[in-house]
Amino acid sequence: MLAESNKQLEVLNGGVFANGELPYFKDKIAKTGHFPLRPRKLEILQINVGYMCNQVCEHCHVDAGPDRKEIMTRETMSLCLDIVRTTGAHTLDLTGGAPEMNPDFRWFVEEAAKAGIKDFIVRSNLTIIRANKKYHDLPEFFKKHNVHVISSMPHYTRGKTDKQRGDGVFDKSIKALQELNAIGYGIPNSPLRLDLVYNPSGAFLPGDQAAMERDFKKALKEDFKIDFHNLFAITNLPISRFLDYLIASGNYEDYMYALVEAYNPAAVENVMCTNTLSIGWDGWIYDCDFNQMLGLKVASKIQHIRDYNETVLNDRNIIISQHCYGCTAGAGSSCQGSVV
Amino acid sequence: MANSYYDPADLRKFGNITEWSEELGNRFFEYYGKVFEEGALSAREKSLIALAVAHVVKCPYCIDAYTKDGLQRGITKEEMMEAVHAGAAIESGATLVHGVQMMNKYNKLSM
Ligand code: SF4
Ligand code: SF4
Numbered sequence: 349m350l351a352e353s354n355k356q357l358e359v360l361n362g363g364v365f366a367n368g369e370l371p372y373f374k375d376k377i378a379k380t381g382h383f384p385l386r387p388r389k390l391e392i393l394q395i396n397v398g399y400m401c402n403q404v405c406e407h408c409h410v411d412a413g414p415d416r417k418e419i420m421t422r423e424t425m426s427l428c429l430d431i432v433r434t435t436g437a438h439t440l441d442l443t444g445g446a447p448e449m450n451p452d453f454r455w456f457v458e459e460a461a462k463a464g465i466k467d468f469i470v471r472s473n474l475t476i477i478r479a480n481k482k483y484h485d486l487p488e489f490f491k492k493h494n495v496h497v498i499s500s501m502p503h504y505t506r507g508k509t510d511k512q513r514g515d516g517v518f519d520k521s522i523k524a525l526q527e528l529n530a531i532g533y534g535i536p537n538s539p540l541r542l543d544l545v546y547n548p549s550g551a552f553l554p555g556d557q558a559a560m561e562r563d564f565k566k567a568l569k570e571d572f573k574i575d576f577h578n579l580f581a582i583t584n585l586p587i588s589r590f591l592d593y594l595i596a597s598g599n600y601e602d603y604m605y606a607l608v609e610a611y612n613p614a615a616v617e618n619v620m621c622t623n624t625l626s627i628g629w630d631g632w633i634y635d636c637d638f639n640q641m642l643g644l645k646v647a648s649k650i651q652h653i654r655d656y657n658e659t660v661l662n663d664r665n666i667i668i669s670q671h672c673y674g675c676t677a678g679a680g681s682s683c684q685g686s687v688v
Numbered sequence: 689m690a691n692s693y694y695d696p697a698d699l700r701k702f703g704n705i706t707e708w709s710e711e712l713g714n715r716f717f718e719y720y721g722k723v724f725e726e727g728a729l730s731a732r733e734k735s736l737i738a739l740a741v742a743h744v745v746k747c748p749y750c751i752d753a754y755t756k757d758g759l760q761r762g763i764t765k766e767e768m769m770e771a772v773h774a775g776a777a778i779e780s781g782a783t784l785v786h787g788v789q790m791m792n793k794y795n796k797l798s799m
Contacts, residue, residue, distance in 0.1 A: 505764060548759065555760040559731065563762055605700055 353643040356591055360670040364601055370608050373672045380613045384665040392439040392624040394637055395428055401445040402479040405513050409588045409641050412445040420629040422452045427653045429463045435658055439467040446476045457493050469496045474524035487527050496541040502549050504567035512549040525574045534576040547582040551599035554581035557686045580685025585674035588641050607673040615680025618687035621666045635666045699749045732761050740775030
């Protein structure tokens with residue numbers, strides 16, 4: 349595994365980019381006047397509350413698992429809430445690991461409501477709900493606090509899902525979705541939001557989000573009577589394990605060509621780093637989740653949330669590299685799907 | 689020069705055909721793009737038809753392209769293989785139906 353981010357960046361800066369076959373991301377966005385990439389007003393805080401997870405997916409970006417000890421503390425969570433209060437950010441987006449396994453998860457949800465968060469997103473792997481007795485009541489807890497649930501669903505068929513996420517994951521996910529439906533989540537017009545995330549299980553780009561959503565809705569409804577609100581089609585960025593996979597399978601060059609070919613200048617305007625900050629479990633600040641995985645802290649004097657200062661942080665250039673092409677391909681890609 | 693007739697990297701250069709005949713090339717690509725848009729048939733259905741035809745005309749570039757296109761659209765491998773069979777069935781049927789011509793000729797020439 350190209351664990352060290354330096355090695356990954358070397359790959360992303362070398363090869364077809366170094367020899368001029370493909371343009372550097374920086375040069376590409378400079379053509380439309382988007383370089384340097386700068387943040388706008390902060391709207392979303394994406395927070396990684398720790399690497400503990402009930403699953404051990406082969407392609408997990410953070411290598412999450414039951415034995416990981418990296419867990420966000422209550423103090424750090426409080427600092428995140430301070431940012432919400434001072435900046436007026438309206439969305440908290442929790443990732444992990446399984447965010448629900450953080451011992452202070454429920455406390456955080458309750459405090460966030462008091463801090464006036466409009467949209468509290470939990471990226472739930474769904475299987476956690478069935479993993480252990482102490483999580484069985486999660487759907488009710490979510491409902492009580494109007495938590496917005498977003499879950500990964502690699503495909504609406506068992507084979508493809510289990511291949512990406514492990515045997516039995518599909519059936520457990522289906523059960524969890526049915527449970528969420530039963531208490532009102534994902535039902536048309538219900539305020540209890542349940543969205544699904546689709547990302548390709550291989551070296552290809554996601555298809556049109558609206559068409560994929562239609563197919564998912566039809567199949568999940570017909571086969572399992574499941575409802576959900578939106579499907580977010582997310583492009584796999586060439587970093588971490590996915591980058592390893594691309595290289596090992598001989599798909600790296602073709603994939604980069606496909607990303608560059610699908611470059612959409614309209615998507616650059618809305619890449620998520622322009623209105624989002626990503627916070628690591630230990631409080632370090634990153635431009636986005638991907639830069640966090642690459643270990644690239646923000647290019648600012650302020651790099652940790654204990655020193656947070658909106659004005660100073662906003663006056664920074666976002667760190668970009670060739671992985672950013674993943675955010676600007678086709679209709680664009682963010683943690684909430686297409687951006688154009 | 690590549691030392692084989694087909695080089696997978698050539699698929700990326702498909703667009704270059706306009707360089708030697710701009711108007712015809714552009715018209716072709718415009719037509720091509722239009723054909724595969726959503727219409728009376730969905731883009732998904734057309735992708736499967738394209739995959740079947742790609743096999744019948746045995747174009748390795750098209751097979752690569754429409755396998756990937758199918759994956760992007762969430763088409764399953766079972767659906768893809770059935771499409772290939774549909775193409776193969778028509779192709780073998782087209783051969784076999786000529787057996788009737790053979791039978792006609794045989795009968796005509798025989799006493
Ligand atoms: S469920 Fe998510 S966080 Fe957990 S191991 Fe799988 S990919 Fe990683
Ligand atoms: S990878 Fe991160 S920094 Fe690059 S464009 Fe996407 S969100 Fe922005």
